[in-house]
Amino acid sequence: MTHVLPISxxxxxxxxxxxxxxxxxxxxxxxxxxGLKGTKRSCDMEVxxxxxxxxxxxxxxxxxxxAVDVDQREVTTIEGVTPPEGLSRIQKAFVLHxxxxxxxxxxxxxxxxxxxxxxxxxxxDEEIRHYLHGNLCRCTGxxxxxxxxxxxxxxxxxxxxx
Amino acid sequence: xxxxxxxxxxxxxxxxxVTGRAEYVTDLTVPGMLHGFVVRSPAIHARIASIDSSxxxxxxxxxxxxxxxxxxxxxxxxxxxxxRPIIATDRxxxxxxxxxxxxxxxxxxAENAAELVDVGYDDLPRATTIQEALAEEAPLIHERHENLExxxxxxxxxxTQNSNIFHTYxxxxxxxxxxxxxxxYIHEDRFTFPAIxxxxxxxxxxxxxxxxxxxxxxxxxxxxxxxxKVLSRLFGLQLAKVRVxxxxxxxxxxxxxxxxxxxxxxxxxxxxxxPVRIAQSIAESMLTCRRLGADITIxxxxxxxxxxxxxxxxxxxxxxxxxxxxxxxxxxxxxxxIGPYAVPNLRLEASAVYTNTVPGAAFRSIGxxxxxxxxxxxxxxxxxxxxMDPSEFRLRNLASRGERIRPDLRALDMDxxxxxxxxxxxxxxxxxxSNRQARGLAVAATDPANTPIGNAIVRLKIDGSIxxxxxxxxxxxxxxxxxxxxxxxxxxxxxxxxxxxxxDTAVAPYDWGTGASRSTVVxxxxxxNAALDAADQILEMVADVWELPRExxxxxxxxxxxxxEVLTFHQIFHRTLGVDSxxxxxxxxxxxxxxxxxxxxxxxxxxTSAGLAEIIVDEDTGEIHVTRYASAADVGRVINRVAxxxxxxxxxxxxxxxxxxxxxxxxxxxxxxxxxxDYSIPxxxxxxxxxxxxxxxxxxxxxxxxxxxxxxxxxxxxxPAIANxxxxxxxxxxxxxxMTPEKVWRALQKRN
Numbered sequence: 001m002t003h004v005l006p007i008s009x010x011x012x013x014x015x016x017x018x019x020x021x022x023x024x025x026x027x028x029x030x031x032x033x034x035g036l037k038g039t040k041r042s043c044d045m046e047v048x049x050x051x052x053x054x055x056x057x058x059x060x061x062x063x064x065x066x067a068v069d070v071d072q073r074e075v076t077t078i079e080g081v082t083p084p085e086g087l088s089r090i091q092k093a094f095v096l097h098x099x100x101x102x103x104x105x106x107x108x109x110x111x112x113x114x115x116x117x118x119x120x121x122x123x124x125d126e127e128i129r130h131y132l133h134g135n136l137c138r139c140t141g142x143x144x145x146x147x148x149x150x151x152x153x154x155x156x157x158x159x160x161x162x
Numbered sequence: 163x164x165x166x167x168x169x170x171x172x173x174x175x176x177x178x179x180v181t182g183r184a185e186y187v188t189d190l191t192v193p194g195m196l197h198g199f200v201v202r203s204p205a206i207h208a209r210i211a212s213i214d215s216s217x218x219x220x221x222x223x224x225x226x227x228x229x230x231x232x233x234x235x236x237x238x239x240x241x242x243x244x245x246r247p248i249i250a251t252d253r254x255x256x257x258x259x260x261x262x263x264x265x266x267x268x269x270x271x272a273e274n275a276a277e278l279v280d281v282g283y284d285d286l287p288r289a290t291t292i293q294e295a296l297a298e299e300a301p302l303i304h305e306r307h308e309n310l311e312x313x314x315x316x317x318x319x320x321x322t323q324n325s326n327i328f329h330t331y332x333x334x335x336x337x338x339x340x341x342x343x344x345x346x347y348i349h350e351d352r353f354t355f356p357a358i359x360x361x362x363x364x365x366x367x368x369x370x371x372x373x374x375x376x377x378x379x380x381x382x383x384x385x386x387x388x389x390x391k392v393l394s395r396l397f398g399l400q401l402a403k404v405r406v407x408x409x410x411x412x413x414x415x416x417x418x419x420x421x422x423x424x425x426x427x428x429x430x431x432x433x434x435x436x437p438v439r440i441a442q443s444i445a446e447s448m449l450t451c452r453r454l455g456a457d458i459t460i461x462x463x464x465x466x467x468x469x470x471x472x473x474x475x476x477x478x479x480x481x482x483x484x485x486x487x488x489x490x491x492x493x494x495x496x497x498x499x500i501g502p503y504a505v506p507n508l509r510l511e512a513s514a515v516y517t518n519t520v521p522g523a524a525f526r527s528i529g530x531x532x533x534x535x536x537x538x539x540x541x542x543x544x545x546x547x548x549x550m551d552p553s554e555f556r557l558r559n560l561a562s563r564g565e566r567i568r569p570d571l572r573a574l575d576m577d578x579x580x581x582x583x584x585x586x587x588x589x590x591x592x593x594x595x596s597n598r599q600a601r602g603l604a605v606a607a608t609d610p611a612n613t614p615i616g617n618a619i620v621r622l623k624i625d626g627s628i629x630x631x632x633x634x635x636x637x638x639x640x641x642x643x644x645x646x647x648x649x650x651x652x653x654x655x656x657x658x659x660x661x662x663x664x665x666d667t668a669v670a671p672y673d674w675g676t677g678a679s680r681s682t683v684v685x686x687x688x689x690x691n692a693a694l695d696a697a698d699q700i701l702e703m704v705a706d707v708w709e710l711p712r713e714x715x716x717x718x719x720x721x722x723x724x725x726x727e728v729l730t731f732h733q734i735f736h737r738t739l740g741v742d743s744x745x746x747x748x749x750x751x752x753x754x755x756x757x758x759x760x761x762x763x764x765x766x767x768x769x770t771s772a773g774l775a776e777i778i779v780d781e782d783t784g785e786i787h788v789t790r791y792a793s794a795a796d797v798g799r800v801i802n803r804v805a806x807x808x809x810x811x812x813x814x815x816x817x818x819x820x821x822x823x824x825x826x827x828x829x830x831x832x833x834x835x836x837x838x839x840d841y842s843i844p845x846x847x848x849x850x851x852x853x854x855x856x857x858x859x860x861x862x863x864x865x866x867x868x869x870x871x872x873x874x875x876x877x878x879x880x881x882p883a884i885a886n887x888x889x890x891x892x893x894x895x896x897x898x899x900x901m902t903p904e905k906v907w908r909a910l911q912k913r914n
Contacts, residue, residue, distance in 0.1 A: 038182020103179025
């Protein structure tokens with residue numbers, strides 16, 4: 001019989017207590033049981049970054065993380081970084097710079113960039129490349145994603161200066 | 163970076179996508195929906211001896227198992243050749259071919275039960291490469307060929323019966339033999355091009371709901387009307403009873419064009435008479451379709467002044483186990499191996515052959531990257547052999563604007579010398595010292611298969627809001643935003659007034675499909691016509707009811723001006739209809755007869771590009787670093803700059819993947835790297851540090867505002883430009899893609 005475990009965790013700031021089979025993946029818990037469809041499933045092998053969510057602020061692949069492993073921890077998804085009205089500054093930068101086309105990889109990119117800017121508010125070009133190496137995009141050729149992230153780094157500098 | 167006005171001018175689809183609210187097929191749930199998991203053939207070419215699904219069927223939560231004999235009576239389907247069963251019936255022709263679908267209450271149950279379906283195979287002789295398939299004793303992968311003339315494309319396939327050749331296209335101009343006899347120099351080369359995976363981030367996913375005499379399908383399909391037609395014919399349903407709904411599509415690149423897994427999922431739903439969803443993994447999608455590999459022999463004869471007298475090309479395309487649109491890929495490869503050069507004598511032959519591998523399919527610029535890889539690498543070889551600078555050799559042989567590169571193709575609508583100048587200029591503007599030696603150029607002129615058949619409906623409502631309905635899908639290219647912009651500009655209403663409906667064949671009028679860079683031009687013109695029709699109707703209303711001369715009336719934001727006053731749409735409808743309600747419905751169509759037949763000639767416009775690459779090679783490892791790349795394309799007119807640049811940047815980086823990393827490998831028919839772990843596409847760290855995208859606008863296209871289609875051209879020059887840089891600076895000529903470190907290192911060793 002499938003072993004079911006009770007877990008409690010924070011999802012986008014909301015307390016969740018739920019019983020999950022031991023083999024349930026975090027992506028399935030988030031998408032299918034909790035109904036948050038913004039996190040996208042693509043490679044299933046932790047190589048494309050489309051399913052990236054934040055676990056205690058760090059980006060992880062929800063397609064290869066067991067749901068039971070988020071017990072007592074904080075999970076943030078694309079829904080959690082989207083303001084009730086309008087867009088976050090990262091989302092806005094992606095839209096304005098055209099850092100997305102089909103959009104399937106985009107929630108993963110937004111989550112990765114959220115973590116990047118938290119850890120490194122003013123990333124260099126090299127740091128951007130290194131940090132986003134694990135997020136694949138087949139549409140944009142990355143140039144406009146790069147421009148979007150670079151604009152955020154610069155924007156922060158000017159805010160700090162102000 | 164181009165200027166961005168404000169958030170109000172951005173594409174609404176982008177807002178949905180960055181917030182995660184955009185819905186793709188796998189985000190939808192249909193009440194009562196079951197889940198299917200596909201059991202795939204591990205055999206390369208085999209007779210199915212037995213299928214025992216009883217154990218799987220007995221598992222808790224399994225509803226049914228679909229196998230070939232359930233649906234064999236429906237027969238085969240296809241879009242050019244009718245060669246494909248819904249699911250393997252008596253025989254499998256490639257590793258990955260569906261042989262059973264387990265249908266269960268949950269995905270987990272379906273996947274687990276799939277392992278319990280016991281299939282027995284008796285191996286058959288196989289042909290897994292072009293050479294094996296063409297060998298005299300080659301086993302036939304299909305015993306007979308059934309052509310469907312004019313079914314999807316105009317024309318059809320020209321198969322050779324009792325062979326694995328499912329299409330041959332020939333086009334001869336002038337007298338190549340006589341020209342060669344008079345030539346000062348003749349050069350022949352052979353190049354190969356591998357199978358390449360589309361690798362859309364969203365794998366194929368379909369939900370089908372079969373209810374007795376009607377069928378609704380939710381699919382990430384690029385050509386919904388083709389899906390509708392194939393399903394209608396296959397299952398004997400009226401077209402009006404087959405509804406195809408396309409939500410946001412997570413990348414296509416041709417891999418979701420024509421028809422893919424829709425018949426399989428529809429059959430699963432037919433079997434259980436409940437909605438069924440099949441959501442593939444990327445690995446499964448890599449076993450669903452791929453770009454056709456090619457083996458290309460090309461020969462050029464030149465006179466003493468470096469003028470090309472004749473060109474011959476023989477292109478063999480590896481079409482995989484089922485033809486799909488491989489015949490068109492072959493034909494296009496023969497057309498795309500010519501230009502943009504003026505060549506008086508041509509001998510072109512392209513054949514597509516079946517092999518026991520993953521079926522070939524359309525992929526961004528069908529046949530283009532294969533042909534351009536060969537022809538542009540070859541151009542530099544010829545130039546080197548006659549001691550001429552490769553740019554000079556090209557300039558000397560370019561066809562000029564207005565010239566035909568072949569009598570049956572529309573005259574060239576652009577100047578390639580302008581694009582060559584622009585990419586060269588882009589490099590010149592950089593002051594940083596660079597290794598001038600390691601530079602390579604390539605150019606391309608391709609003829610998109612942009613069938614001039616489109617329809618659009620534009621409805622203007624009493625409150626001034628506008629509803630646009632088209633069959634074009636939104637796959638990231640911004641088609642819906644483009645249609646909204648055309649409607650808003652034609653009707654002189656604010657962009658915020660326009661809503662474009664998600665694609666649904668139940669409401670959207672017929673259109674050929676989204677591909678071949680055709681939507682902006684063909685569907686764009688349809689929308690423009692529909693908007694003009696709506697405008698006509700509203701102006702006619704005012705002229706009639708207010709008894710005013712029609713020529714004094716024109717549209718303004720919110721209504722119609724009579725010259726002396728503005729009547730709001732509310733006033734117009736209210737007074738005309740007597741109630742405070744109403745709308746006008748504008749209809750717009752494009753056919754080969756539109757614009758006095760001006761759109762009928764092929765191609766509708768030329769899709770052209772030039773690419774200049776600068777590279778550095780690590781001679782110890784053979785690794786190529788592209789330090790700089792400039793891409794130029796003639797797009798007629800830019801409608802949305804950020805989106806247009808993004809199209810070409812994406813195409814160029816996809817071309818970089820083709821050039822350096824990508825090959826879907828088969829060893830004796832067995833796929834060896836068909837997983838996202840083993841197959842590499844470019845990452846952000848692979849993008850050249852200096853990368854310039856140039857869009858040339860002369861307003862001379864057939865589309866709205868003088869636009870041409872775009873988005874496919876920039877993929878073409880990348881591989882040969884890099885190979886030509888390698889040739890000029892390092893003296894090695896790579897003839898087989900991708901240019902992996904190992905191949906480059908070996909070539910360097912051989913040179914030394």
